[in-house]
Amino acid sequence: MKVGSTMKDTKFDFETVIDRHDTNCLKWDCFDDDLPMWVADMDFKVAPTISESILKRAKHPIYGYTIVPDELFESYINWWNRRYDFEMSKENMMYSIGVMPSISSMIRCLTDVGDEILIQSPVYHVFYYVIEENDRKVIENELIYENGIYRIDFDDLDEKLSKVKMMILCNPHNPIGKTWSKEELYKIGQLCSKNDVILISDEIHCDLTDPDIKYNPFEISSNYKKVITCLSPSKSFNIAGFQSSIVHTKNKELFEKIKMQLHIDNSDSCNVFATNAVIAAYNDSEEWLEKLKITLFENKIFVRNYLKEELPIIKLLDCDATYLLWLDCSSLNIPSKEISESLRANQGLFLSAGIDFGKNGDEFLRMNIACPKKILKEGLERLKEGIISLNS
Incomplete structure (x- = not known):
């Protein structure tokens, strides 16, 4: 549907139809x-602040290897502290090219071939692929759907966590669009602790809640220690093409294993424009x-x-x-x-x-x-x- 229209003179334009054909989209x-x-x-x-930041960097005529500046980590820290009361620190953060590459790396370094990994279906389909393509087995804790509402089957979750090494949580949940409550997240943490299961919380959709609703970060909703959080501005600010995210965990043993695996997988390098996009998103947008x-x-x-x-x-x-x-x-x-x-x-x-x-x-x-x-x-x-x- 190639549709064109006159650009509106507004500060933020969410009405103009932009033809995305022929952009390798x-x-x-x-x-x-x-x-x-x-x-x-x-x-x-x-x-506009993101576009301006990218264009400013593009004016410099050399696009070589790029480091991840402290300012990028600080932009994450300030954003989550200000908006969600989630206090992070740079020493607990690792840069990665994306949430799913990070999860793939963590599956490889924190579980063994043949291990079982739990997900809560219906859920983001790439969770299935990333588990199976790493030669692990998918275990489903099927969400209960009644009267137009989804809820967690905690009895089934408890039983299945006793058999798995890792759980991947989607918070907020894709595709059902649900923000999990603090009570639900706390209970998940209790069951993971009981069964000594590593929990990865994919929180990529966290900013995209209805107005006046905030999501609950897993790490501050549960006192569980074996938790890893994956964050990125890619969905919130429509910059997935820059391939940028961070992994956060306070667990030093898990941190060192993940850091090494991200390096082995060459997933810890930075796109030359990514830092500008992320910093502009969190600081100015x-x-x-x-x-x-x-x-x-x-x-x-x-x-x-x-x-x-x-x-x-x-x-x-x-x-x-x-x-x-x-x-x-x-x-x-x-x-x-x-x-x-x-x-x-x-x-x-x-x-x-x-x-x-x-x-x-x-x-x-x-x-x-x-x-x-x-x-x-x-x-x-x-x-x-x-x-x-x-x-x-």
């Missing part, structure tokens, strides 16, 4: 779909993020109202985090892959099939709503047309 250039609403990046311009959160919340309300009025056979799961909506299609009695493939073939609309996130996600579709309202409206219209056609 995973979302728009890799497939023939007219309207991709699947992969988790945003179709909004980044904060907070106002942009707050406006973004309002835009995403408005988009979510728009989807909820549209489905109620135009397509009530599809239910929107209530959620308070991420820009990824989990659509309940159970009334159709059609496998999610079949729905997704039909929408792509007949409407050019690419939504993620729920089965990709675990077998207990097969009655759902995942929709990315981080886009201008014009794109969102068209996506919903195509969804309506496709579902009506399938259901008939």
Whole structure:
């Protein structure tokens, strides 16, 4: 869908449709779909302060090997301390090219081939790949879905933690968009402690909560000691292409093992523009993020109202985090892959099939709503047309 429009003279522009074709864009250039609403990046311009910082660095004509400056770590420290009362220190932080490369490295250095690793499904599909492709085994603690709400099956979690060496937590949770409470996180920590399980908390979506809602960092919600937190501005500020994140743990034994493995895997080097982007994001782009959160919340309300009025056979799961909506299609009695493939073939609309996130996600579709309202409206219209056609 190559759409152009006149740029609006506003401080933060979340309305202009920007043509991303021919930019080597995973979302728009890799497939023939007219309207991709699947992969988790945003179709909004980044904060002006980030663009300005990148352009300033680009004016220097040499782009050689780059170190990670203290200012980058300080930007993380100040952000999490100010916004989430999470006190970090530089000696507990490691730079990495991304959250999933970090988790892959940690799987290799903290577990052995054949070990079992627990995840809570339905969950981010790459968790499955990174475990299985490292020759470990996936153990699922399936989330319980009742009356439109997900909750943790703690009895099942306790039983399965007794068999595994590691747990990977998604906080907030993708794809259900849930921020876990302090009580839930504390209980997870208790069970991990009881069973001596290493916990990795992927908190990449933490900033993308509804306005006036804050996520709860695992490390300050639990007194558990074998915990590692993965953080990145990539989702919050739409800068995934810079491949930048940090790993944080106060456990010195785990720290040294992880640091060595990141180095072995060449995952601790820095993109020449990444430091500028991260520092500008955390130090100078907070106002942009707050406006973004309002835009995403408005988009979510728009989807909820549209489905109620135009397509009530599809239910929107209530959620308070991420820009990824989990659509309940159970009334159709059609496998999610079949729905997704039909929408792509007949409407050019690419939504993620729920089965990709675990077998207990097969009655759902995942929709990315981080886009201008014009794109969102068209996506919903195509969804309506496709579902009506399938259901008939």
